[in-house]
Amino acid sequence: MGQRTSLKQGGTLQTQAVSYRYPQNGYGLAPLALSIRPGACVLVTGPSGCGKSTLARCLTGMIPHLYRGDLEGEVWIEGLRTSDTPLWQLAEHAGLVFQNPAAQMLSSSVEEEIIFGLENLGLPPEEIKSRTEAALSRFGLSDLRNRTPQTLSGGEQQKLALAAIMAREPAILVLDEPLSMLDGTAATELVASLTDMTALGTTAVICEHREAYLEALPGLQTLRLARPADQATSAPLNGSTPSPRLHLETPPFQLTVADLAVQLGRRRVLRDVSFNASGGEVLAVVGRNGVGKTTLLRALAGLQAYEGEIRVDGERPDLGIVFQNADLQLFNPTVRDEILYRLPDPDRLLYAQLLDYLGLRRYEEVPPLLLSEGEKKRVALATVLMRRPRHGVLLAEPSLGQDAGHKALLVQLIHALAAAGRLVLLTTHDLTLAAHASRLLLLGPDGVVADGRPAELLRDPRPWKQIGLAVP
Secondary structure, eight states: OOSOOOOOOSSOEEEEEEEEEOTTTSOEEEEEEEEEOTTOEEEEEOSTTSSHHHHHHHHTTHHHHTOOSEEEEEEEETTEEGGGSOHHHHTTTEEEEOSSGGGGOOSSSHHHHHHHHHHHTTOOHHHHHHHHHHHHHHTTOGGGTTSOGGGSOHHHHHHHHHHHHHHTOOSEEEEESTTTTOOHHHHHHHHHHHHHHHHTTOEEEEEOSOGGGGGGSTTOEEEEOOOOGGGOOOSOTTSOSOOOOOOSOOOOOEEEEEEEEEEETTEEEEEEEEEEEETTOEEEEEOOTTSSHHHHHHHHTTOSOOEEEEEETTBOOOEEEEOSSGGGGOOSSSHHHHHTTTOSSOOHHHHHHHHHHTTOGGGTTSOGGGSOHHHHHHHHHHHHHHTOOSSEEEEESTTTTOOHHHHHHHHHHHHHHHHTTOEEEEEOSOHHHHTTSSEEEEEETTEEEEEEOHHHHTTOHHHHHHTTOOOO
């Protein structure tokens, strides 16, 4: 990578002083010059909000064709200048997997989602069938081929988005946080697929926080983006600002979950899930994609019908929930309106503390759905914490989209909640986050496989093999 010299054909990506600003908030991507050769594998990393997703959109032509902001400089995809080339033509050369995979699901079944992109390439029917079967098999989706994409788990949706784009075999593959919702086994398998594709000449650009999985990619180059000076975060990444005070310490309590089961249509999503958890604990739940972790949180929050028992002192628990896909719970015109929604007498001190601690102060007047995925997750968390749920919070993949600094803040915050007597129950594929919990619960298709201290379970390969996850 470096300054542009000459245009080359065959999987090349080049930019010349390209920058972009969104009209709604003036943020985006600082000027950047790149020259990426065919078959190169480039990791793009950097703090949340530094422009990784914006760069991914520029490198596939979505900017300027689908976004109306201030674009300067130029981008070439295999010698085609993106500003002068129709998006359908650029899509024949470059494919993008979105950070939020649900945003690119168009079809009524998993199989049709893959077929749709192949038909747009004008491939013969036998080639479409062959590629579809190969993609379903590669990503473990064969048994899900008739499922509606919207009924899949976040990780399953991410695998489907990857399958649909990679089946097209684009010369250039741009992936925006492709590992964020994948379990450890699926993440390892994706890296193996990327290794094969780049060996055959595919150019890969991967925007990702989970760098450790990608270190095995041959010839990996790393581009670290920095946030522009005029967009410096207000989050106290040095840990100098104390966690927000949530007041009202919670009296001791115990959450009882007994024989929990959930049936969705003909599918049994959860069965025989039983455990107890006390106020002041941080409980991390880990399992394969599609095993029912999000369904468990929805049941605990009272958003999902279930069989069995969920009780605190004989009553329903009061637990706030932050969804894995924050888009599902953000709908107000500004961040301020979102956090203060329907609070007749909000605690203004707590509101100010949350804005500063979570790095949201500069976004108060910005529509929340225009933020990066990591920033949207922090807005959703602030919204829940403003309501001070009596028994605690449920966090689905809370480190999704968070850089190392914001993940450290998250750990500090969940332990502050626990210290105030709340229960924090989180689902995650991020084992470095799970290691900070007081308890680790491994969930398999038939219920809880192991429950214990992270330091002990992370050293015992037997339960991990039992639930089909790569041994940490």
